Amino acid sequence: MPASINCEGIYAKIYRCITSIPEGRVATYGQIAELCGASGARQVGYALSATPVELDIPWHRVINAKGEVSCRSHGAGDRIQLQRLAAEGVVPGRQGRIDLTRYRWQPSPGNLPEDEFDLPGWG
DNA sequence: CTTTTGACGCGTA
DNA sequence: CTACGCGCCAAAA
Secondary structure, eight states, X not given: OOTTSOTTSHHHHHHHHHHTOOTTOBEEHHHHHHHHTOSOHHHHHHHHHTOXXXXXXOGGGEEOTTSSOOOOSSSSHHXXXXXXXXXXXXXXXXXXXXXXXXXXXXXXXXXXXXXXXXXXXXX
16 A cells, blocks of 8 residues: 555545445445544545545445435546446436445444345346 | 645534 | 535645
């Protein structure tokens, strides 16, 4: 990892937390915030905006509380995010929103997704 | 040191 | 459903 990222920095924590999101699963900004001890969802958003590409973290698995991909001021990141999510089976529902009740990452032992519901093909 | 810049969440009306 | 306001903090220049 780049030297510009301190292991004890809150951003680094956020990055690591996001790295733990399994494939085919998503997490909300607020969820990540509480998970890594950030001050708030906004901090996670700030961190994500500054995500170094060399980290190769699954940043696309982080969406907002509405189950929608956040719009950003610059670049086509949102489009890429949708694209990558669809590539791993995470697709928006009929309302154009990702069903958090189905795709939300639940970092609890024994509650892992592989033991639960089926992912794609529900529509 | 100061200033700028952001991928949010929630309550309320 | 939309609109508005507030809270919040790190990193780079």
